[in-house]
Amino acid sequence: MYPVKYHKATSIADAVAALSAGDDATILAGGQTLLATMKQHLADPSDLVDIRSIDGMAGVSAAGNVLTIGAATTHADVAGNADVQKLCPALAELASHIGDPAVRNMGTIGGSIANNDPAADYPAAMLALNATIVTNTREVAADDFFDGLFGTALDDGEIITAVKVTAPSKAAYAKFAQQASLFALVGVFVADGAGGVRVAVTGAGEDGVFRQSGMEAALASGWSEAALDGVAASEDGLMSDLHGSADYRAHLIGVMAKRAVAAA
Amino acid sequence: MTTINMTVNGKAVSGDVPDQTLLSEFLRENLRLTGTHVGCDTSQCGACVVHINGKPVKSCSTLAASLDGADVKTIEGVSNGELHPMQQAFNDNHGLQCGFCTPGMIMTSIDMVERYKAAGKDLTSDAIRAELEGNICRCTGYHNIVKSIEDAAAKM
Numbered sequence: 001m002y003p004v005k006y007h008k009a010t011s012i013a014d015a016v017a018a019l020s021a022g023d024d025a026t027i028l029a030g031g032q033t034l035l036a037t038m039k040q041h042l043a044d045p046s047d048l049v050d051i052r053s054i055d056g057m058a059g060v061s062a063a064g065n066v067l068t069i070g071a072a073t074t075h076a077d078v079a080g081n082a083d084v085q086k087l088c089p090a091l092a093e094l095a096s097h098i099g100d101p102a103v104r105n106m107g108t109i110g111g112s113i114a115n116n117d118p119a120a121d122y123p124a125a126m127l128a129l130n131a132t133i134v135t136n137t138r139e140v141a142a143d144d145f146f147d148g149l150f151g152t153a154l155d156d157g158e159i160i161t162a163v164k165v166t167a168p169s170k171a172a173y174a175k176f177a178q179q180a181s182l183f184a185l186v187g188v189f190v191a192d193g194a195g196g197v198r199v200a201v202t203g204a205g206e207d208g209v210f211r212q213s214g215m216e217a218a219l220a221s222g223w224s225e226a227a228l229d230g231v232a233a234s235e236d237g238l239m240s241d242l243h244g245s246a247d248y249r250a251h252l253i254g255v256m257a258k259r260a261v262a263a264a
Numbered sequence: 265m266t267t268i269n270m271t272v273n274g275k276a277v278s279g280d281v282p283d284q285t286l287l288s289e290f291l292r293e294n295l296r297l298t299g300t301h302v303g304c305d306t307s308q309c310g311a312c313v314v315h316i317n318g319k320p321v322k323s324c325s326t327l328a329a330s331l332d333g334a335d336v337k338t339i340e341g342v343s344n345g346e347l348h349p350m351q352q353a354f355n356d357n358h359g360l361q362c363g364f365c366t367p368g369m370i371m372t373s374i375d376m377v378e379r380y381k382a383a384g385k386d387l388t389s390d391a392i393r394a395e396l397e398g399n400i401c402r403c404t405g406y407h408n409i410v411k412s413i414e415d416a417a418a419k420m
Contacts, residue, residue, distance in 0.1 A: 006266060006283035006329040028330070035286070035325045036307040048283070050330055074318070100398025101372065102310060105319040106326065180308070182397060 001038050012136045012159060015049050019157045027159060029072055029111035030244050032103050051159060052108075060084055065167040067091075068134075071110025071160040075099070078109055088129070090171035090189070090264070097175060099182050102152030110160040113137045113145075116152050116208055118239070119183035124202035124210040125173060132164040132194025139164075148207045170194030170223065172264035174256040176203075178243050185244055186252035188212075190260040192223060199257060203251040204238050215257055225258045233257075266329040272297070273341030283329045284373060288312045290328035299339040299367050303400070310399035313368040314338045320375045322398070339367035342374065348419030350374050350416040361403035369409060372399050377417045387417050 005022070009015035025047035030036060031218050032207045037043040051057055057072040062083035069078060078084055079096035098104055098112075098121050112122040113133060125205040126133070133140045136159045145153050154160070171191035178185045184203030197220040199212040218227045233253035238246035269278045272295060279294045291297045291314070301370040302324055302419060303311035312324040315337040350370050353359065360366045376395045380387040392410050 001284040001286070003282060004284045004328060008330065008332075028327075031327065031330075032307065032322075032325055035327065038284075039286075039305060039307070039324075048327070052330075100310070101376070101395055102313050102320050102322045102398045103307075103325075105316075244368050 001035075002041065002044050004038070004045060005014060006069055007049045008012065008053055009049050009051050011024075011054055013209075015051050015054065015159060016136065016157050018049045019159075022049075025049055027051055027114070030074060030107040031111075031116075032099065032107040033111065033115050033117065038106060053136070053146040055162065057097065058108075062087060067163065067165045067167070069109055069163050071113075072108050073110075075104035075107050075109070075112075076101070087167035088165055088171065090168075090173050090191070091125055091129070091165065094125055094173040094189070096176075097121070097177075097182075100146065109163060114154060114160055116146050116150050116203060117183070118149050118208040119174065119178070119185070119187075119189055119203040120209075121173070121184060121202060124184075124187050124189040124200040126163065126165075127200035127209055127211060128189035128191040128198040129165050129168060129171065129193060130191075130198065131159060133253065134164060135160050140175060146209050151208070155206065169235050170264040172260040172262075174259035174263065176252050176256055178203075186249050186256050188253060188256040188260050190215075190257060190264055192219075192264075196220065197223070199231040201233075201253055204253060206237050210237075212253065212257070223264075225261050228254065228258055228261065268309070268332045270331055270333065271335045273337055276281070279328075281328050285328045287314070287316075287323040287326040287328045287331060287336070291323060291336075297338050297340050297380075299400040301364055301367055303312055303364060303368075308398075308400065309365065309368070310334050310372060311365045311368040313371040313399065315371060315375065320372050337371075339370055342370065348374065349419045350377070350413070353412040353416035357408050357415055359404070359408045360401075365399060365401045365403075369396070369401070372396065373413045373416065374420075377413065377420050378398070380417070381420070387414075389414065 007018040023046040060163040075095045125150045168191040173189045176189040187202045199215040211256040233250045235246040235250040301311040303309035307325045
């Protein structure tokens, strides 16, 4: 790994100062993508600003039917949290299948969302659940947050502090995992909640996570697998790579959407 | 450079390390605890799994500098005079061939059994296989690893 300077931030202000002081400083949370990327020399930040020790950055709280999940909460802690299991079991289930157990003990929800990997699981959940991404400066709707491959609405020096999720009446996530990486070859999150009926797809889009409006309309008029029978996912704009062609991914979107609807 | 202090296998240790030092490097090169293996360098194989504050993590994907004050347990720390039941079970059931992945398998498996017991959940062979998603073995085909863990689970 190239040399890097490590900072353990003690407050948001401390983190913001360290981020602006470095030539090319970046935020470190669980590091389960960032450190692997740095080891392969695909990332070379000058400084790492570790935000995990900042008060209030990790943990889950529930107020009424709204969950607030701290950005530095690990996947294992989201999966095992009683409030998440009660108010949004689909999200707990999703978190319990990210990567492997060791990765889930380190990787964080904020890191996953900030990275916006086109095959990551959490972005699909955020979009389908109409979640709110809370940063040190503002609140952003998930619809306005994810912006193409690895792109987000975050400004320089902006730090995700939490996500807010309103309990849906129904939700489920179905993932067809790429067997070596355990990322989604195709993952579909379906939800009927505060944002209406939503279907979000990860792993498939050339521009990252997206909503499948045809399926949303079909499910809004009747929540059943059969409602999706006539809705073919287009292969336009889908990824083709060694793991699967665009038409295969399009087929999988239909299969995974039905599985998710059945499980919700 | 960062000065780090941590507890490793019950002993207080410290060191001055470059900030980019991975925990796996600190354990192997500074502390000479070479039981923690580095198999892949892509964060996928799990040979380097150790326990940090009681939880299994990949030591190749964690910065030593971030672990000031942490309590770390490596494969060298699991036996208590005699082999840990999980080590004995891998021995009894031929749960390894070349043995390179075994330290990570053992560290993952000990946590797996303890976690399932604490939750009162049944550790089925399917559950064992799912829990081993992050530990890759190129020799055994996993059958004897699963048998080893089932054997140890009955004794732990």
